Amino acid sequence: MSNERPPGAGIGLLQGTLDLLVLRVLVAGALHGYAISRRLAELSDEWFSVDEGSLYPCLYRMEKKGWIRSEVGRSENNRRARFYSLTQPGTDQLETEQEDWHKFQLAVGRVLRRA
């Protein structure tokens, strides 16, 4: 296995983006923390250099806000794990954050084209 860092190494996630990504990943269904981090890495082609540990404060924060809920269940290898799933407020939040993200993307794009 290569120890080379992915192309996005060194670029941290923009503040608040992790919430959006986690909410989006959870649309597919309930996942445990490790599965969420792997799914994020796979979907971004290992682009994001996120410390996997930073996912948990984000999950707990979103759980506190009521965007996601957690339940204890059994993982694929029959181990006790905590599964996170999206709630209705979380779905609404995802829509809002997605809209905001598109607006942000368009605004940045406009600046880059016109400058």
Place this chain on the structure above:
Amino acid sequence: MLRVFSALREWFGLRARMSEERLFHLDRAVADLRALGMTNREAKRMARIRFGGRRHSHAGLRELGGDLRGLAHLFRAHRVVTSLWLQPAVLLTAVALIFAVSPSQREIVEGMLGHTLGPEVHEAVALSVYGAGPGSPGITQEEFESLQSMATVTGAERSGPHQVRAQPVRGVTLAAITSEAGVRTGNRGFYAAWVLRQPKVVTSPAKVVWLLIVLYGAFFLYARTCLRVTPRWLLYAASVACLHSLVSILAWALATQLWGGTSWHTSTTAGLSFSLLAVAYLLTAASQCLYWWHDLRHRCPVCLDRLLLSWTQGETDRILLSAAVTESVCAHGHGVLVESRWSRDFRPEESPLQGLARV
């Protein structure tokens, strides 16, 4: 106590959740990395690197409420802070901690009692001359050298101009020591006396401070409290006050014990540190008294639960006209506490929750 346990159980549960998730994550990461051909050691190292530093665990605990701030929040949520048993529990824990930390528990107990435990122990023997006083020349150098060469005592040392202290040889009597001292020095006026072992820790200053506090407290309560106190309220107040004084005196004993065991470079440093210790002690004792009174004044004299729904009328910066008056209600309907800058009155007949009163 149940409230404390339940808050602690919840807090440890939150911490366990974080730790359990971290372990699960690392185990899965190690398994995946090993499947890619890494050795177990490499896989563990890489998994830890990918997980990131401790700051994530700390951030996670903060979000979960598993840190100290979370514990404080849980204590508030479980109404531990207002619990009747909080002060006694904390004070008893402090007593246990003081005994656990002390290098010699026996010294602490002896200091508290003011005398040594067990039978009297002859620590040393004092040799003096009959009739020696401030005007007399004291023990001469020749006499001191003769006393140093005695067979019935060893390690003779001057203890002032009129006295020499020494360790008696095992089984020797005072008469034998007196006789030998007279023969060796040629001065028949020498006599020996036992020096008894004294408690090493002196707690008298702390006891005096608390005696003064108790006297002032009794006068203060008598003069200012117009509460219709119940025996239960008085018993609680006295018990907690006793525990406060016990902890305070024990803390003083421990502090002086540690101070005495420290080798100070100069006497100035020793004196300065002792002064600081004394000031810190007085401040702590004053804080204890204030906390005790603050807690007590906000408790219902009947059920001892904290009074709630404090409501202030008037201006807090006024002294006479429109001065602030605060009303607090007992949640069990035992009455209303009306307090102003000048008076405190508990009025059972005015409780808005009287219908809810229970025995």
